Amino acid sequence: MTASRKLDPAGRPLYRVAEIPDHLATVTMLRRLRRRPAEGQEPAATLFYHGNKHTDLYEIAASQELPALSPGRQAAWTAARTCARCQATRTNPLAHIDRGRRLCAGCVVTERTAAARPSWLRLRAAAVQWARDVLDHPDTVLIAAYGLTDWGAPYHVHAMTPDKEVLVDVVARRAYPSAEGAIGGIDRVLGGIAADRLVPVLTPLVGRRLIHTVRSERGHYGGHHTPLGRLSELTLGPYSPGLTDPSIRQHRKDDFHLRWTDWHNRTWYDHPHSSPTYGRFGLSSVPIDGSDAAALTTAMLAGLHRMAIDAHPDGPPACPWLPSIGLIPCRAAPDPRSGLCLHHTPAEETDGAPA
Structure with a gap:
């Protein structure tokens, strides 16, 4: 205007x-x-x-x-504007109707959050047990790859034991034959080690349980990548064979990025009127002192110890079951198999949902 x-x-x-x-x-x-x-x-x-x-x-x-409504119409007018859970009355009719109940927007989020929490609490309990198993495993090695870009070389790879014994600390680059004739070879011309020469460097990892993560200089976490997978990408092409040593294994279940998310990530915002959120944020809440793979392995070790003692910022796990009216959940200690306390877990199920 x-x-x-x-x-x-x-x-x-x-x-x-x-x-x-x-x-x-x-x-x-x-x-x-x-x-x-x-x-x-x-x-x-x-x-x-x-x-x-x-x-x-x-x-x-x-x-x-306006003229006063009849008692029946007044009751219907009030019911259309009153939330069935929080009992607050609004000016306009409430549009969301669930099983015959009218709910305000805040209570819709509250109920959906309560319904989602048991599955997250099960993931949290599983991540805690995984962290304890990892720290107790005699062959555990933490390995991280940190790339200068999202798409290729160079990659800094660092591997250490939970006792902080460093097994691998190397920068790997793609091999180019044009650099082979230079003085000192590619290791001095480009820095680091050519990817097709990495197998001897990685021998300390043979037979070990590798807890792994990948991050780029841009801050992206590669939840679907592994450190050795990134190194293998550097060896593929016209210049060198693939890195295919079968004695080194990185299992999906030991991807720290995903396990940390299962434990730490919430499926909701702290604000009561915000919509539920989803996503994987990896090491977002673990302080990382530096921009290389060594900083990532140090952060992973700190994260493992936090998971093992279940030092979650939300505090101890609590049963999210809600009564039919009200906003206060049960808050009793939940069963890790169901995410609900034993009192509110349906007898015929082990993974019941809030009533």
Whole structure:
């Protein structure tokens, strides 16, 4: 609306929807307040909406109340605007109807969050047990790859034991035959080791249980990649054979990025009126001091210890079961098999959902 269009053709003030003063209302808005324009009441302003549509605005104080509803209609009017869970009454009818109940937007999120939490609590309990098993395993090695780009060389690879004994610390680059004739070879010309020469460097990893993660300089986590997988990519092409040593294995179940997410990541925001969120954030809440693979392995070790003692920022796990009315969940200690306390787990199931 331009500065010249502050008045309608009749000389009344002209407003958009977001500009309506508190003392003015349209006929529809008055009806929501159980009021109507008084007999002979003139519009005080004009509402401009939907491009070129107009409607009148009236003074609320000068309007009159509608006749009282019958007891039955009053009960229906109130029921359409009252949330079945929090019992708060709104001005407008509540649009969300679940199993015959009308719910406000905040209670819809509350119920969906409560329904999602048991499955997350099961993942959290499984991640805690996994971290304890990893730290107790005699052959555990933490290995991380840190790339300068998302697509290729160079990659810094660092591997160490939970006791911080370093087994591998190498920068790997793609091999190019044009550099082979240079003084000192590719190791000095480009820095690091050519990818097709890595097998002897990786022999300390043979037969070990590898807890792994990958990150790039841009901050991206490669949940579907492994450190040795990244090194193998550097050896594929016209210049060198693949890195195919079968004695070194990286299992999906030992991807730290995914396990940390199962333990730490929430499926909701802290704000009570926000929608549930989903995603995998890897080491987002573990301080990483540096920008290389060694910093990642150090962060993984810190994360494993946090998981092993279940030091979650939300505190101890709590049963999310909700009663039919109210916003306070059960909060008893849940069974790790169901995510609910034993009292609220259905007898015929081990993975029941909130009632």
